[in-house]
Amino acid sequence: MKEAQVTLAYKKKSPGWTQSALPLWKTSGARRTADITTGVFHYVIILSLSFVFLYPVLFMISQSLMTARDAADGTVQWIPKGISFENFAFAFRGMGFMEHFINSIILSVGGALLHLVGCSIAGYGFARYRFPGYTVLIVLLLFTFLVPPQAIVVPLYLLFSRLNWLNTYSPLLIPNLFGHGLRGALFVMVFMQFFRGLPHQMEEAARIDGAGAFRTFLSIMLPMAKPAILVVFLFSIVWHWNDSYFPDLYLKKTNTFTLNQMLGNFRESNFGQQKEAISESGDAKDGIGQLPTNHEKMMAGALMTILPILILYLYTQRYFVESVERTGIAGE
Numbered sequence: 001m002k003e004a005q006v007t008l009a010y011k012k013k014s015p016g017w018t019q020s021a022l023p024l025w026k027t028s029g030a031r032r033t034a035d036i037t038t039g040v041f042h043y044v045i046i047l048s049l050s051f052v053f054l055y056p057v058l059f060m061i062s063q064s065l066m067t068a069r070d071a072a073d074g075t076v077q078w079i080p081k082g083i084s085f086e087n088f089a090f091a092f093r094g095m096g097f098m099e100h101f102i103n104s105i106i107l108s109v110g111g112a113l114l115h116l117v118g119c120s121i122a123g124y125g126f127a128r129y130r131f132p133g134y135t136v137l138i139v140l141l142l143f144t145f146l147v148p149p150q151a152i153v154v155p156l157y158l159l160f161s162r163l164n165w166l167n168t169y170s171p172l173l174i175p176n177l178f179g180h181g182l183r184g185a186l187f188v189m190v191f192m193q194f195f196r197g198l199p200h201q202m203e204e205a206a207r208i209d210g211a212g213a214f215r216t217f218l219s220i221m222l223p224m225a226k227p228a229i230l231v232v233f234l235f236s237i238v239w240h241w242n243d244s245y246f247p248d249l250y251l252k253k254t255n256t257f258t259l260n261q262m263l264g265n266f267r268e269s270n271f272g273q274q275k276e277a278i279s280e281s282g283d284a285k286d287g288i289g290q291l292p293t294n295h296e297k298m299m300a301g302a303l304m305t306i307l308p309i310l311i312l313y314l315y316t317q318r319y320f321v322e323s324v325e326r327t328g329i330a331g332e
């Protein structure tokens with residue numbers, strides 16, 4: 001009788017056990033399917049966004065390798081019938097590449113180094129010291145994020161004109177030394193945020209050893225700020241390299257032009273040659289029914305202009321990402 005009761009109890013409990021295990025199996029399978037679907041969806045989104053960002057570069061590479069006939073042929077879209085490097089040679093000569101490449105290096109690297117000097121000192125001062133007018137200066141620093149640089153172009157231009165700085169790199173470099181210049185306020189904030197996160201014990205130990213404020217900054221605090229230094233240095237180089245507004249404003253002599261400025265001149269000269277070719281031929285078209293174009297030469301010039309920055313980014317990508325994570329930069 002007892003054995004029958006035990007057997008009956010087991011039979012009553014066993015369906016519950018079987019019913020509880022069956023949904024668990026189904027749930028794990030459904031979860032696995034959902035994970036696979038989510039992963040595929042994520043990869044599709046990433047690949048789509050990557051294509052959106054890479055499309056201009058891929059189009060530029062494709063066009064720059066085309067001959068003039070392929071570029072004017074409507075049936076040729078991506079893969080040229082014949083690969084030609086003559087466009088790069090033409091752009092190299094037409095843009096005076098080496099001379100203006102050196103100008104861009106001087107402006108970009110020089111501006112970045114001066115930004116490091118001025119912005120690190122200002123950021124350290126704001127992060128570690130309190131002085132009369134501190135709040136006012138912080139408000140003014142934040143206010144520069146709201147005022148576009150174009151709003152103060154006229155007084156700046158008049159000031160630099162009186163200082164005889166026009167047609168020199170001084171208007172583009174000297175303000176960086178004082179924490180100003182191109183995106184200078186942002187770089188001051190980067191250093192200020194980083195130095196605020198460092199412990200005070202290091203400075204206190206340096207003071208006990210007799211080090212002054214400036215010695216403490218140079219020997220103790222600045223070596224610890226390598227992530228912030230790398231972020232500011234790379235951002236400053238890229239923004240100076242890509243900037244054409246202020247160089248066009250202050251530099252009027254061709255021998256001082258950057259690559260971006262020469263790319264604009266190269267584009268205008270190509271359009272001029274195209275108009276001359278069309279005017280000489282009247283309404284005549286070339287052998288494949290299209291008006292002559294120089295797009296392939298302009299694409300080669302544009303690719304040569306952005307190539308140094310692409311190489312720099314690919315080389316420093318890992319260090320750059322690590323530094324951004326440690327400095328807490330987001331949204332830029």
